[in-house]
Amino acid sequence: MTNKENINEVNTQESVQAAPAQESPARKEFRRKRVKRIKAALLFLLVFFLVVPNLLCAFLLYKLYQMNKSLNLLREEIKISQTEIERRTKETTAVLVDEYGNPINMGTETVELPDDANLPDEERYPGQQLVYLTFDDGPGKYTNEILDILKEHNVKATFFVLAADGYDAEYNRIIAEGHTLAMHSYTHRYSEIYSSLEAFENDINSLSAFLVEKTGVRPRFYRFPGGSSNDVAHVDTADMIHFLTQEGYVYYDWNVSSEDASKELKETNTIVKNVLNGIGNKSNSVVLLHDSAAKPTTVEALPIIIETLQKKENVVFLPITDRTRQVYHVKPELPQEEVKAPEERSEEPEARSEGVYEEADDENKEDAKPEDVQDAADESADEGSED
Numbered sequence: 001m002t003n004k005e006n007i008n009e010v011n012t013q014e015s016v017q018a019a020p021a022q023e024s025p026a027r028k029e030f031r032r033k034r035v036k037r038i039k040a041a042l043l044f045l046l047v048f049f050l051v052v053p054n055l056l057c058a059f060l061l062y063k064l065y066q067m068n069k070s071l072n073l074l075r076e077e078i079k080i081s082q083t084e085i086e087r088r089t090k091e092t093t094a095v096l097v098d099e100y101g102n103p104i105n106m107g108t109e110t111v112e113l114p115d116d117a118n119l120p121d122e123e124r125y126p127g128q129q130l131v132y133l134t135f136d137d138g139p140g141k142y143t144n145e146i147l148d149i150l151k152e153h154n155v156k157a158t159f160f161v162l163a164a165d166g167y168d169a170e171y172n173r174i175i176a177e178g179h180t181l182a183m184h185s186y187t188h189r190y191s192e193i194y195s196s197l198e199a200f201e202n203d204i205n206s207l208s209a210f211l212v213e214k215t216g217v218r219p220r221f222y223r224f225p226g227g228s229s230n231d232v233a234h235v236d237t238a239d240m241i242h243f244l245t246q247e248g249y250v251y252y253d254w255n256v257s258s259e260d261a262s263k264e265l266k267e268t269n270t271i272v273k274n275v276l277n278g279i280g281n282k283s284n285s286v287v288l289l290h291d292s293a294a295k296p297t298t299v300e301a302l303p304i305i306i307e308t309l310q311k312k313e314n315v316v317f318l319p320i321t322d323r324t325r326q327v328y329h330v331k332p333e334l335p336q337e338e339v340k341a342p343e344e345r346s347e348e349p350e351a352r353s354e355g356v357y358e359e360a361d362d363e364n365k366e367d368a369k370p371e372d373v374q375d376a377a378d379e380s381a382d383e384g385s386e387d
């Protein structure tokens with residue numbers, strides 16, 4: 001029933017009641033006023049219920065429109081923030097961890113991860129000569145000097161270290177300045193390391209624990225004392241390689257030798273010549289050098305080597321990383337399904353495919369063996385007198 005009908009009905013009722021009686025004019029007047037009041041009240045109600053909800057609706061629609069506008073602005077802001085977060089995460093990852101989640105560069109400079117960061121080095125630097133300087137048998141009294149030279153020339157390298165007391169700062173400096181801290185041996189005594197597979201495993205496990213304690217970093221690159229093709233081991237090389245593969249280590253021999261490991265001290269110029277001739281036009285050179293206490297001429301040769309190579313515009317110095325082609329004397333084992341720590345390697349399952357292997361030429365293999373073996377004997381003597 002509508003409001004109008006209501007009014008009519010009231011009127012009708014009033015007239016029905018009023019009709020039979022004779023009414024005084026005062027009563028009529030009162031009745032008329034009453035009807036008027038009721039009409040006004042009904043009109044007010046009508047207006048109230050029709051207009052107010054409409055006004056309210058309009059107000060709410062306006063509010064909705066405003067909120068929608070704010071929401072769109074917020075969405076834009078979130079999008080910008082997300083992009084920024086992604087960019088920063090990418091940068092942080094580049095500085096702190098590699099694809100296995102281990103620190104690779106704890107330097108103070110922020111390095112933006114390039115888009116091609118996961119490509120092998122040779123694909124990142126097509127047509128360039130890649131040079132990996134590697135220093136064995138340190139840290140020692142020349143390690144800081146070598147780190148200074150590398151820093152001065154903005155060159156990153158790789159240090160295959162031993163366990164040495166009193167060199168905490170050097171181990172950490174190697175990492176902090178963006179070089180690769182890699183494993184060589186706990187004792188470097190061939191008679192011990194290669195006496196049995198168990199002894200070999202113990203040597204590696206001890207060095208790993210030692211380096212984790214000193215730096216918090218567990219290195220994953222390894223170099224056999226004397227190289228993988230050494231002939232002093234009383235253990236099957238395949239068994240040692242199997243152990244390394246299981247533990248997630250990748251070993252690197254060398255394909256350029258400075259020959260600074262020989263018993264008699266090599267002249268600075270000879271070291272320079274050996275390295276430069278060894279690199280020649282090779283596209284990928286892993287250079288064997290030593291930062292042990294007995295090798296002062298290596299320190300002298302280093303800036304000459306670097307400066308000569310830096311004059312060639314196509315030479316890039318790099319530290320050994322997961323992106324580096326493996327250089328070996330004895331062929332590595334292909335990844336097995338039982339390889340340990342699959343969660344660490346899962347991101348790069350094809351990392352060690354045939355394509356990244358490079359067998360060093362025979363010349364380097366033969367050169368290295370007797371000299372490095374000799375070196376170890378010298379070092380055992382050195383170690384006793386050095387401290």
Ligand SMILES: [Zn+2]
Nearest residue numbers: 136137225226
């Ligand atoms: Zn060595």
